[in-house]
Amino acid sequence: MPTAEQTLSLPEIAFDYQRCLEACAQGDRQALRDLYHQESARLLGVAWRIARERAVAEDIVHDAFVRIWTRAGSFDPTRGSARGWIYSITRHLALNFVRDGAREVAISEQDESHLQDAHHAHDPEHAMHSFDLHAHSARVYLCLEQLEPARRNCILHAYVDGCSHAEIARKLDTPLGTVKAWIKRSLAALRECMG
Structure with a gap:
C-alpha cells in the first residue's frame, strides 16, 4: 500500500475531454455524466461571473450540457x-443571456395581465439603471477589443475562465511574471478605457 507521500506524488491522470x-456523439450518457462531474462546478463559476445570478448560472450550465x-x-x-x-458553449450562452436581458418564458393570460400591470407601474429609475448596465457591458467589450490578443486572453482566462x-x-506558454504584468497593465488600460 502506498504511503501518503507516495500517493501525493502520483501523477494526476489527465481527463480526456475529446474522448468524452x-x-x-455516440449517445454514451456515462460520458456526459463524467464530463458533468469533471467540469460542472467550474462552468457554473464561468456562468455566474457573467450572469451574476446563481439560479441563472445554473440554468446556463444546464443548457450548456444539453447543447x-x-x-x-x-x-x-x-x-x-x-x-x-x-467552455465556449457556456460562455456564449451566458453572454447571450446578458445581451438579451432575460429569457422568454411561457406564461398564462393571467400572468401576462399581471405583468402588464407591473409594466405600467414600472419605476423609471429602474429602467435607467438597466440601460446603464447594458451600456456599461457593451463598453467593456469595446475596451477588451482594444487590448492586444495575448493580453485580452490573459484577462479572459483570469476573469471569465477563473x-x-x-x-x-x-x-x-508564457513566463508567470509576464502573465502577471500583462494582467496588471491590461486591468489599468481597461479602467482607463472605462473611465
Whole structure:
C-alpha cells in the first residue's frame, strides 16, 4: 500500500475531454455524466461571473450540457481543444443571456395581465439603471477589443475562465511574471478605457 507521500506524488491522470465528446456523439450518457462531474462546478463559476445570478448560472450550465450532448458530433479538434469548446458553449450562452436581458418564458393570460400591470407601474429609475448596465457591458467589450490578443486572453482566462496566473502561464506558454504584468497593465488600460 502506498504511503501518503507516495500517493501525493502520483501523477494526476489527465481527463480526456475529446474522448468524452466523441462518446457523447455516440449517445454514451456515462460520458456526459463524467464530463458533468469533471467540469460542472467550474462552468457554473464561468456562468455566474457573467450572469451574476446563481439560479441563472445554473440554468446556463444546464443548457450548456444539453447543447454539448446534442452537438458533440460537431466538435472539430482542428479548430481547438475539446475543453475550450465546452467552455465556449457556456460562455456564449451566458453572454447571450446578458445581451438579451432575460429569457422568454411561457406564461398564462393571467400572468401576462399581471405583468402588464407591473409594466405600467414600472419605476423609471429602474429602467435607467438597466440601460446603464447594458451600456456599461457593451463598453467593456469595446475596451477588451482594444487590448492586444495575448493580453485580452490573459484577462479572459483570469476573469471569465477563473484560471490562476500559473494556469494562464501554462496555457499561453508564457513566463508567470509576464502573465502577471500583462494582467496588471491590461486591468489599468481597461479602467482607463472605462473611465
